[in-house]
Amino acid sequence: xxxxxxxxxxxxxxxxxxxxxxxxxxxxxxxxxxxxxxxxxxxxxxxxxxxxxxxxxxxxxxxxxxxxxxxxxxxxxxxxxxxxxxxxxxxxxxxxxxxxxxxxxxxxxxxxxxxxxxxxxxxxxxxxxxxxxxxxxxxxxxxxxxxxxxxxxxxxxxxxxxxxxxxxxxxxx
Numbered sequence: 001x002x003x004x005x006x007x008x009x010x011x012x013x014x015x016x017x018x019x020x021x022x023x024x025x026x027x028x029x030x031x032x033x034x035x036x037x038x039x040x041x042x043x044x045x046x047x048x049x050x051x052x053x054x055x056x057x058x059x060x061x062x063x064x065x066x067x068x069x070x071x072x073x074x075x076x077x078x079x080x081x082x083x084x085x086x087x088x089x090x091x092x093x094x095x096x097x098x099x100x101x102x103x104x105x106x107x108x109x110x111x112x113x114x115x116x117x118x119x120x121x122x123x124x125x126x127x128x129x130x131x132x133x134x135x136x137x138x139x140x141x142x143x144x145x146x147x148x149x150x151x152x153x154x155x156x157x158x159x160x161x162x163x164x165x166x167x168x169x170x171x172x173x
Contacts, residue, residue, distance in 0.1 A: 049133055050143055052172035055086065056127045057164040061097045061113075064120040069160040076128065076155040083142060085155055086130035097121035129172060139169050 013021075072090035077083065096112035103109055113121040132141045141147045151166050 050131055051133065053130050053132055053134075053139065054089065054127050054168075054170050054172050055130050055147070055166055056168035056170075057125070058167050059124040059162050059164050061099075061121050062124065062162060063118065064094075064122050065118050066160055066162070067092065067094055067122070067124065069157060070124060070126065074157055076157050078145070079154060079156050083145060085141070085153075086128040089127045089129055092124060092126040095123050095125075097123050125167070134169075134171070 070088055070092050072088055074088045076085045076088070078085050096115075099111050099113060100108050101111050130141055130147075132139055132147070133143050134140075137146075139147045147153070147166060147169065149166055149168060152163055153166070154161070154163050156162075
């Protein structure tokens with residue numbers, strides 16, 4: 001072929017070219033939809049509203065003398081990770097600790113702990129006022145820590161270290 005002649009080749013689009021074209025079109029469409037819906041339309045941009053909730057709880061098999069630290073206003077914390085949990089509301093109920101014992105025939109019986117002065121074992125039910133938010137995935141204590149009914153959680157106050165079982169979570173009135 002002579003050098004003076006230019007050979008025209010027809011250029012075809014390959015798979016990578018088509019992929020890039022489709023990707024640019026999708027990005028432009030997504031930006032247009034985002035502008036049309038507005039900046040606060042996404043689920044990720046909506047902030048959860050922190051509010052007060054009442055968490056009902058049960059504490060099993062603690063010493064009778066521990067009830068003096070379960071008074072209204074007593075503040076409790078989660079030790080790990082260190083986080084404020086909430087404060088006790090004034091409605092604490094105390095019953096003798098319930099145990100399940102096996103008799104001589106192998107049957108299980110429910111029995112209450114005997115009276116033994118300061119060492120008497122008791123079960124406590126009550127409620128605490130906490131801050132958190134309810135989302136479609138459940139309750140988040142402080143907006144970060146998941147909390148659910150029947151979950152056990154270790155709490156501490158200035159004078160008491162207990163394991164509670166959550167029995168109910170409801171919005172405070």
